[in-house]
Amino acid sequence: MRHNGLVKTIGERCRVCYTCVRECPAKAIRIAVGQAEVIPERCIGCGNCVRVCSQNAKQVVSSVDQVRDLLRGATPTTAIIAPSFPAEFSDVPWAKLVGMIRALGFASVVEVAVGADLVADRYCKLLLGTNGGRYIATTCPAIVAYVERYQPDLLKHLAPIVSPMVATARALRRLYQDPMRIVFIGPCIAKKGEVTSPSVPDEIDAALTFAELRDMFAEAKLTADSVAESDFDPPIAAEGALFSIRRGLLQAADIQEDLVAGDVVTAEGRDEFLGALEEFRAGDLDAKLLEVLCCKGCIMGAGMTSREPLYSRRSHVSRYVRERTSRLDRGAWEAQMRSFETLDLSRDFTSQDQRIAVPFDEEIQYILRRMGKFSREDELNCGACGYDTCREHAVAILKGLAESEMCLPYTIETLKKTVKELNLSHEQLASTQAALMQSEKLASMGQLAAGIAHEVNNPLGIVLVYAHILLDEYKNHPEMRDDLEMISRHADRCKKIVSGLLHFSRQNKVVYQEIDVRRLVEQTLRAIPQPAGVQLNVRHELADPRAELDGDQITQVLTNLITNAYAAMPKGGTLNIATADANGNVMIAVADTGVGIPEENREKIFEPFFTTKQIGKGTGLGLAVTYGIVKMHSGDIRVASNADAAKGPTGTTFTVTLPRRAKT
Numbered sequence: 001m002r003h004n005g006l007v008k009t010i011g012e013r014c015r016v017c018y019t020c021v022r023e024c025p026a027k028a029i030r031i032a033v034g035q036a037e038v039i040p041e042r043c044i045g046c047g048n049c050v051r052v053c054s055q056n057a058k059q060v061v062s063s064v065d066q067v068r069d070l071l072r073g074a075t076p077t078t079a080i081i082a083p084s085f086p087a088e089f090s091d092v093p094w095a096k097l098v099g100m101i102r103a104l105g106f107a108s109v110v111e112v113a114v115g116a117d118l119v120a121d122r123y124c125k126l127l128l129g130t131n132g133g134r135y136i137a138t139t140c141p142a143i144v145a146y147v148e149r150y151q152p153d154l155l156k157h158l159a160p161i162v163s164p165m166v167a168t169a170r171a172l173r174r175l176y177q178d179p180m181r182i183v184f185i186g187p188c189i190a191k192k193g194e195v196t197s198p199s200v201p202d203e204i205d206a207a208l209t210f211a212e213l214r215d216m217f218a219e220a221k222l223t224a225d226s227v228a229e230s231d232f233d234p235p236i237a238a239e240g241a242l243f244s245i246r247r248g249l250l251q252a253a254d255i256q257e258d259l260v261a262g263d264v265v266t267a268e269g270r271d272e273f274l275g276a277l278e279e280f281r282a283g284d285l286d287a288k289l290l291e292v293l294c295c296k297g298c299i300m301g302a303g304m305t306s307r308e309p310l311y312s313r314r315s316h317v318s319r320y321v322r323e324r325t326s327r328l329d330r331g332a333w334e335a336q337m338r339s340f341e342t343l344d345l346s347r348d349f350t351s352q353d354q355r356i357a358v359p360f361d362e363e364i365q366y367i368l369r370r371m372g373k374f375s376r377e378d379e380l381n382c383g384a385c386g387y388d389t390c391r392e393h394a395v396a397i398l399k400g401l402a403e404s405e406m407c408l409p410y411t412i413e414t415l416k417k418t419v420k421e422l423n424l425s426h427e428q429l430a431s432t433q434a435a436l437m438q439s440e441k442l443a444s445m446g447q448l449a450a451g452i453a454h455e456v457n458n459p460l461g462i463v464l465v466y467a468h469i470l471l472d473e474y475k476n477h478p479e480m481r482d483d484l485e486m487i488s489r490h491a492d493r494c495k496k497i498v499s500g501l502l503h504f505s506r507q508n509k510v511v512y513q514e515i516d517v518r519r520l521v522e523q524t525l526r527a528i529p530q531p532a533g534v535q536l537n538v539r540h541e542l543a544d545p546r547a548e549l550d551g552d553q554i555t556q557v558l559t560n561l562i563t564n565a566y567a568a569m570p571k572g573g574t575l576n577i578a579t580a581d582a583n584g585n586v587m588i589a590v591a592d593t594g595v596g597i598p599e600e601n602r603e604k605i606f607e608p609f610f611t612t613k614q615i616g617k618g619t620g621l622g623l624a625v626t627y628g629i630v631k632m633h634s635g636d637i638r639v640a641s642n643a644d645a646a647k648g649p650t651g652t653t654f655t656v657t658l659p660r661r662a663k664t
Contacts, residue, residue, distance in 0.1 A: 005040035006061055006192050007050060013057035018406055020049035020058060021386025025270050025294070026146060026354075029386070030401045039401075042354050044145035045190030046294045047302020048270060060189055060303065064216060066206045070181045076107035077205075078233075080168045082186030083113045084244035086320040087299040087313035088210040088306050092224045094320060099227035101185075104216055108233040112186070115168030116240025120249060121337065122161045122345050127255060127263070127288055135159040135289050136280065139249055141194035142294035143273065144349065152351040154281055159289075162200060162347045164243055165191060169203045171235060171340055181205045185213050187244075187301025190294070199347055209303025235340075238333050241321045244298035245314050249291055268293040359398045367394035371410040384408035456494070464491045510550045510632050512662040517579055517586055518545045524558040525577070533572025541580040548662040549586075553629045560622040561590040561654050568594025568652060585635075586660050591653035596643030605639065630656055634663045 014036050021029045021036065028042035029049065036057070038049065050058045070077045079101050089097050098109050119139065126135065138144050138159045147154050162170070169182050184191055184207040191207040194200065208216075217223075242248035247266055249255075255264055265287040267276035273292045279285040295301050299313040306313060368390060373379050379390040385406040387393040396402035405411055467488040474480045518540045530536055565575050573593035580587045597605060606627040630637045641652040 005038065006043055006045045006189050007038045007047070007058050008061055009035060009037050010057050010059055011035055013055045015055050015057070017054075018384065018386040019052050019054070021402075021406075022383065023048040023052045023270065024386075025274055026150060027387070027396065027401065031403050031406055032400075041352075042149065043193075044142045044149065044294070045188075045193045046142040046270075047189040050189065051302045060209060060211070061192070062212060063192060063206050063208055064212050067183055067208055067212075067216075070183060070205055071105035073181065075179050075181050077105070077181040077183060078108045078110060078172060079106040079183050079185055080110045080112050080115075080165065080172070082165075082184070082188070082244065082298065083111065083116060083237075083241045083248075084187045084298045084301065084304070084313075084317065085185075085210070086316040087244070087308070088187065088304050090306070090308065090313075090316045093229070095229035095231065096224040096227060098232055099230040100217055100222045100224065101213075102230055103222050103227050104220060106183070107180075109230070110168060110172060110233050110235070111237040111241065112164050112168045112184070113237030113241035113243065114171060114235045115164035115166070116243040116249075117238050117333075117337065118167045118171060118240075118340055118343065118345060119161055119164050120240060120243075123159065123249065123289070124255060126159060126161065134280070134287065136277070137249060137289060137291040138347075138349075139163050139243065139291075140190070140293045140295075140298075141188065141197075142190035143277075143292055145190060145193060146273075146294070147277070148349055148352045149354040151277055151281060152353050152355075154277065155349050155351060157280070158349050160346050160348065162203075162345050163194065164240065165194070166200050166203045166347070167343075167345050170343055170345065174340070174343060175235060183208060186210065187298050187304045188295075189302050199350055209301075211303055211305045214305060235336050236328070236333055238325060238328055238330075239321065241324065242317070245317055246293070246297045247291070248297070255289070263288045264291065265289070266291045269296045270294070356395060356399050359395060363398055364391055364394045367397050367404070371404050371407050372413055373410075380409055382408065460491060460494055464488070464495065467491055510553065510662075512548045512550060514546055514548055515551045515554075516545045517542060517547055517549075517588070520551060520554060521558060521577060521579065521588070524555050524562065528559060528562055528566070531566050531569070531572075534566060534569055535572075535574045537574060537576045539576070539578045541578065542586065543581055544660075545579075547586045547658065547660045549633065549658060550629075553632075554658075557626045557629050557656065558588070558590070560626045561656075564622065565590055565592035565594065565652070568592050568596075570594075573651075582657055584660060586658045588656045588658070589653055590656075591651060593649065593651040596650040597639070597641040597652055598643045602639060602641065606637075630658070633658050635659060 014034075016031065016034050016036060018031070018036070021027070021031065025046060025048065026042055026044045028039050028044070029036050030039050036049075038058070047060070050060055067077075081101070085097065086094065092100070101109050116139075123137070134157055136143070136147065136154065136157050136159060138161055141163060144158065147158060165184050165186070172180065172182065182204050184195070184204050186207070187210055188207075189209065195204045195207045239251060242251050246268055250264060250266070265276065265285060267273050267290065273294055276285065276290060276292055280287075280290050296310060297314070299317060300310060308316075368374075368379070371390075371394075373390055381389045385393045385402065385408065387396060387402070390407070393402055393407060397404060405414075467484060471481065471484045471488060474484065521538065521540075525536070525538070562575070562577075569575070569592055575593075576589070576591040578587075578589045578591075580589075605623050607624065627637060635656060635658040637657075638655045639652065640655075642648055642650050644650070
């Protein structure tokens with residue numbers, strides 16, 4: 001049974017929820033580039049994907065245009081309508097429905113229940129004549145397609161009897177002899193595939209779903225009120241009209257499902273039919289006849305538009321059958337059945353093996369590991385991907401039917417990793433942006449500082465010279481000496497500021513050389529007087545004290561940090577200096593127990609000229625210079641501080657991290 005595709009995907013509607021994959025018994029759905037597409041050669045036409053797709057992304061390939069062409073042709077066209085029609089057209093009296101179908105241009109309208117009666121008779125004879133044989137009913141084309149593709153070793157067990165649709169067509173051709181076109185109308189998508197099957201060629205010209213028939217009615221503006229009532233054309237049907245509901249075949253054939261004898265077993269729906277066929281194949285189910293349907297009865301077919309529940313649909317069919325059989329001329333029907341006793345209702349089946357060869361275990365393990373499944377415990381078998389087990393999913397990936405991203409746990413872990421990386425990248429970007437802004441500030445201030453220093457330095461020198469000359473000349477005039485000393489003192493302070501500006505603006509280059517960090521710290525501490533009341537603790541935890549740094553510049557960094565720490569402890573305290581390894585880098589921490597830095601000032605401390613010291617006590621350039629030196633070394637400087645005694649001990653810690661080796 002080959003076809004060019006029964007279901008297509010509307011790409012813009014597909015949300016890749018994998019529901020269709022999960023519900024497809026044949027696993028005929030390929031996920032590729034974020035789209036779920038049906039693979040024609042694997043599809044059995046069950047229509048589960050159409051039924052479960054909440055986005056209406058799965059669409060049955062239409063036969064409407066083909067049927068219109070048949071109706072426009074010279075050869076009369078007969079419509080044969082499936083027994084499930086009362087469940088679909090519960091809103092239309094059956095006689096009106098027949099009139100509407102005729103109004104579309106069909107020459108005659110016949111019930112497929114006629115063929116169901118004939119098929120039921122053949123099944124009864126098959127079982128009576130069985131000598132140890134075991135059969136699978138072939139009334140459901142989706143089941144036949146599944147066996148041909150995925151259980152070809154069961155082909156010999158398929159009952160060699162045509163479906164009611166084909167049986168009806170053969171009966172019509174014998175009865176009328178004249179050429180005719182035949183269109184099947186029913187609830188089943190798989191019938192479209194059966195129409196093109198090479199095992200039953202030229203039996204049916206086209207197949208419409210009930211949904212397509214409703215579309216044709218709507219286009220032709222046909223309603224029950226616009227047509228006259230009409231009866232079905234012969235041949236007449238009886239209990240075959242029950243075929244569309246569960247065990248309908250058995251009742252029509254007067255076959256009892258004896259639970260004690262176990263000669264007949266019925267199964268329906270995706271899960272039941274898969275399990276039943278597997279048990280039948282394994283020999284665990286020794287029934288003479290397995291009557292299995294892909295849907296929960298044809299009244300639940302994917303080609304229907306009815307939204308009524310199962311048992312409401314059953315009621316409509318049962319009510320119709322009671323009405324028809326109550327008026328049935330049983331004698332005429334029996335005579336009709338006898339006239340068809342010699343009608344050939346046999347068929348054969350063809351293997352169209354679509355089974356997937358199981359890959360080597362090493363290949364499966366490779367795919368599982370790629371999805372983060374390194375042990376059996378990692379194989380959650382949650383089914384979110386649409387496959388029952390992680391291994392089935394891995395096999396599908398190897399065969400190009402699925403993607404790793406279909407695994408929900410894998411996707412979640414990947415997403416977490418991506419979010420983590422994005423957060424890290426964001427932090428790095430923010431840090432880089434802050435450093436860039438700081439560098440721009442420093443560069444701008446450096447240019448300004450250089451200009452100011454250049455313009456102020458010479459006149460300032462003259463002021464200082466003359467101030468000192470005047471001090472010497474008027475040393476014996478106390479009334480003038482105090483004023484002159486104030487001029488000299490503030491001029492000296494200006495000189496220091498200018499000196500700092502010149503240093504700040506100078507474009508220093510890092511002169512790398514191998515130095516001993518521990519010795520550098522100790523030398524710096526010796527050069528800075530330790531205030532009274534301050535306790536000094538030094539701890540070295542460097543495995544290797546050697547590092548490639550600019551000794552003079554790092555000395556300046558330490559000097560600035562230590563001087564600031566001493567200044568923050570006017571009433572005494574503890575200064576802790578530590579060196580340690582930090583992921584291949586050198587870390588130097590300077591911590592004091594001083595007053596701390598208020599939270600609102602922490603983002604400003606590296607800005608030029610920002611200081612919290614009293615006027616005359618600082619220029620606000622020390623930490624700006626420190627920051628610039630650290631960044632020129634491709635290092636990092638961070639500060640942690642508490643200025644609120646209510647939150648704990650006050651104090652500040654500056655942590656400088658420097659690459660151990662020079663970055664070229």
